[in-house]
Amino acid sequence: MKTDIILAGVGGQGILSIASIIGDAAINENLFLKQAETHGMSQRGGAVQSHLRISDCEIAADLIPMGKADLILSVEPMEALRYLPFLSPEGYVVTNTTPFINIPNYPDVDAVLAEIEKQPHFVAIDADKIAAEIGNKRASNVVMLGAATPFLNIEPEKIEAGIAHIFSRKGEAVVEMNRKAFKAGLDFAMANK
Amino acid sequence: MQKNLFLGVEAIGQGAIDGGISGVYAYPGTPSTEITEFIQENELALQKGIRSKWSANEKTAYEAALGMSYAGKRSMVCMKHVGLNVAADAFINSAITGINGGLIVTVADDPSMHSSQNEQDSRFYGKFAMIPILEPSNQQEAYDMVREGFELSEKLEVPVMVRITTRLAHSRAGVVRSEVLPEKEVLLPADPSQFVLLPAIARRRYKGLLEKQELFEKTAKKSKYNEYIKGEDKSFGIIACGIAFNYLKENYPKGDCPYTVLKLSQYPVPQKYLDKMAKHCEEVLVLEEGYPVVEEHIKAAFKKDIQVSGRLSGALPRDGELNADLVAKALGKETQLGADVPDLVVNRPPALCQGCGHQDMYKALNQALDKYTKGRVFSDIGCYTLGALPPYKSIYSCVDMGASVTMAKGAADAGLIPSVAVIGDSTFTHSGITGLLDAVNDEANIVVVISDNESVSMTGGQESSALGKIESICAGVGVDPNHIRVLTPLKKYHDMMVQTFEEEIAYDGVSVIVFRRECIQAAAKRLRKEKKMKDNPNK
Numbered sequence: 001m002k003t004d005i006i007l008a009g010v011g012g013q014g015i016l017s018i019a020s021i022i023g024d025a026a027i028n029e030n031l032f033l034k035q036a037e038t039h040g041m042s043q044r045g046g047a048v049q050s051h052l053r054i055s056d057c058e059i060a061a062d063l064i065p066m067g068k069a070d071l072i073l074s075v076e077p078m079e080a081l082r083y084l085p086f087l088s089p090e091g092y093v094v095t096n097t098t099p100f101i102n103i104p105n106y107p108d109v110d111a112v113l114a115e116i117e118k119q120p121h122f123v124a125i126d127a128d129k130i131a132a133e134i135g136n137k138r139a140s141n142v143v144m145l146g147a148a149t150p151f152l153n154i155e156p157e158k159i160e161a162g163i164a165h166i167f168s169r170k171g172e173a174v175v176e177m178n179r180k181a182f183k184a185g186l187d188f189a190m191a192n193k
Numbered sequence: 194m195q196k197n198l199f200l201g202v203e204a205i206g207q208g209a210i211d212g213g214i215s216g217v218y219a220y221p222g223t224p225s226t227e228i229t230e231f232i233q234e235n236e237l238a239l240q241k242g243i244r245s246k247w248s249a250n251e252k253t254a255y256e257a258a259l260g261m262s263y264a265g266k267r268s269m270v271c272m273k274h275v276g277l278n279v280a281a282d283a284f285i286n287s288a289i290t291g292i293n294g295g296l297i298v299t300v301a302d303d304p305s306m307h308s309s310q311n312e313q314d315s316r317f318y319g320k321f322a323m324i325p326i327l328e329p330s331n332q333q334e335a336y337d338m339v340r341e342g343f344e345l346s347e348k349l350e351v352p353v354m355v356r357i358t359t360r361l362a363h364s365r366a367g368v369v370r371s372e373v374l375p376e377k378e379v380l381l382p383a384d385p386s387q388f389v390l391l392p393a394i395a396r397r398r399y400k401g402l403l404e405k406q407e408l409f410e411k412t413a414k415k416s417k418y419n420e421y422i423k424g425e426d427k428s429f430g431i432i433a434c435g436i437a438f439n440y441l442k443e444n445y446p447k448g449d450c451p452y453t454v455l456k457l458s459q460y461p462v463p464q465k466y467l468d469k470m471a472k473h474c475e476e477v478l479v480l481e482e483g484y485p486v487v488e489e490h491i492k493a494a495f496k497k498d499i500q501v502s503g504r505l506s507g508a509l510p511r512d513g514e515l516n517a518d519l520v521a522k523a524l525g526k527e528t529q530l531g532a533d534v535p536d537l538v539v540n541r542p543p544a545l546c547q548g549c550g551h552q553d554m555y556k557a558l559n560q561a562l563d564k565y566t567k568g569r570v571f572s573d574i575g576c577y578t579l580g581a582l583p584p585y586k587s588i589y590s591c592v593d594m595g596a597s598v599t600m601a602k603g604a605a606d607a608g609l610i611p612s613v614a615v616i617g618d619s620t621f622t623h624s625g626i627t628g629l630l631d632a633v634n635d636e637a638n639i640v641v642v643i644s645d646n647e648s649v650s651m652t653g654g655q656e657s658s659a660l661g662k663i664e665s666i667c668a669g670v671g672v673d674p675n676h677i678r679v680l681t682p683l684k685k686y687h688d689m690m691v692q693t694f695e696e697e698i699a700y701d702g703v704s705v706i707v708f709r710r711e712c713i714q715a716a717a718k719r720l721r722k723e724k725k726m727k728d729n730p731n732k
Binding site for chain 2 (some may be wrong): 023024027032033034035036037038039040041042044045046051059060061062065068069078079081084085086087088089091102104105106107108111112115
């Protein structure tokens with residue numbers, strides 16, 4: 001088994017926290033893992049990406065080769081498109097549809113979404129809206145994690161356990177809210193993939 | 194065996210702790226910062242009292258690490274590649290003094306310039322200083338090399354360089370730890386003249402360093418990190434340095450590379466391996482991250498005519514970091530490309546955070562300089578360098594740490610009046626103070642803006658050496674206290690800021706205007722911490 005994931009977003013959106021939940025689950029499953037992150041200047045509102053590689057055998061490179069990624073998981077729609085050259089023909093784009101507009105020349109949002117819908121395999125989900133409905137806008141990354149879970153080759157229960165573990169310090173209410181966010185994302189992806 | 198999920202930089206921090214260091218010395222710089230941060234926060238390191246506070250710059254860090262080595266204890270100094278330029282004087286000479294306690298200098302290069310001004314290759318510096326270089330190919334090797342590197346340094350009696358690049362620094366993988374080695378006791382060098390580089394002693398010690406080169410090469414030949422892997426097709430050889438070995442392996446996932454491969458992770462390049470390669474190979478491809486250091490070396494070192502390819506020959510790009518696709522192309526393998534990036538996708542460059550004090554400073558500066566021709570503001574290395582981008586477009590230089598002050602002075606000397614320097618608090622204490630002294634002594638007509646956010650922000654909010662000291666430093670250097678102005682960069686003080694600029698531009702002499710407001714990221718972090726303390730007072 002091998003899952004190569006490009007995580008994409010804008011500096012400050014918290015893609016590394018998504019990566020760490022998946023990473024913990026992979027290590028608990030005794031899988032091999034490599035995860036290359038963007039640190040430094042881009043973290044100030046620039047485009048950021050992380051290459052997350054999970055496998056049951058040893059992984060050579062820290063970076064995913066072009067055209068080989070199984071999944072682009074993006075918390076922002078234009079950022080999902082930026083990494084298409086990495087995606088394999090069978091790979092999935094799973095993206096949030098809420099744009100993060102911090103530049104004056106951000107393209108027309110409908111045109112961005114139309115490009116995503118042109119992809120052969122995609123899940124486009126308004127994670128911000130779903131998170132707000134559940135009761136906390138900040139849970140949108142957990143909604144995205146749920147939406148990506150069908151493509152990770154790790155059982156959803158294992159990821160959910162990781163979420164519970166990470167949020168356990170913040171009390172049962174926060175854990176329950178994030179479980180809900182995770183399930184909402186997962187259900188949406190299962191229904192729309 | 195328990196695996197720890199470590200970034201390359203964290204593996205190095207853990208390796209140093211487990212290798213028995215008594216101190217780490219560093220100035221923050223991407224991609225090296227987290228090595229020191231890891232040690233600062235590590236429980237075992239805290240328990241052992243390993244010294245780990247930030248230094249004012251890389252030179253002071255290097256010299257302090259050398260001092261700890263002189264006293265017999267193991268130490269590590271860490272920096273980004275351009276930091277070694279700052280520390281170069283100490284670095285080169287420390288190869289001649291040699292060491293007492295084991296000394297590792299860890300340098301993180303940034304090919305592709307993700308967060309840097311250049312992509313210089315520290316292996317050149319290692320070769321220049323004539324010391325051994327370790328270049329890990331993965332996180333486990335990074336840990337092992339550092340842990341064992343102090344002993345290597347003690348055995349060879351010189352500092353050892355550990356060279357990594359951004360990709361290894363900031364990539365996580367499972368690392369297995371080994372037993373923790375004990376710290377050393379204070380024990381002065383047996384030869385009291387060892388560190389006294391008077392010409393007569395320096396000449397003797399330099400000869401000694403030259404004589405040791407053969408030993409360094411033999412040690413590299415025996416190193417477990419270098420490996421000569423015979424291939425079925427002996428006509429083609431590949432030398433894969435450091436992390437490039439992984440990109441090669443990525444192209445042969447079943448381990449079925451048909452060619453002879455030299456995995457090179459410890460330098461100097463062992464000549465015996467080259468001789469072995471030269472016996473069979475008609476062509477040798479060099480895969481290396483950074484400059485064509487090995488490619489140039491082997492061209493001269495092969496004693497017969499062998500076709501050498503790599504970054505110089507054009508088989509690989511001359512600049513930028515490597516990846517598996519570039520290596521595949523160099524091997525003549527087909528690569529796969531996903532869909533094109535749609536045309537509507539635009540760049541998203543980094544920007545100053547909303548609410549950042551640098552923004553208010555630049556708005557006032559732009560207004561104050563509006564009546565003059567453009568091109569009068571020299572800046573420096575830090576978040577405020579983003580003032581070069583729209584909507585500010587305020588600054589016209591960013592060269593090296595501290596250069597804003599001295600370049601503004603040089604331009605003023607040439608007659609460019611007004612001439613303004615914009616420098617951050619931490620960059621000022623790193624390398625700006627001596628330039629300010631020059632300006633004062635020469636009675637230069639410049640305005641120096643110290644945009645003080647009370648932390649080293651670009652690298653993640655480390656403690657600034659300048660904290661609480663800026664006005665007294667400026668006065669101590671000789672700036673007239675009437676022309677040391679302190680303001681709070683906030684929208685509501687905009688007019689006052691513009692007026693202060695105008696007054697100090699009108700003054701014929703050295704002015705310093707300090708704009709002081711806490712970094713917005715640091716403030717948010719502090720508030721979160723305070724809230725946590727309030728919610729859980731017992732934790």
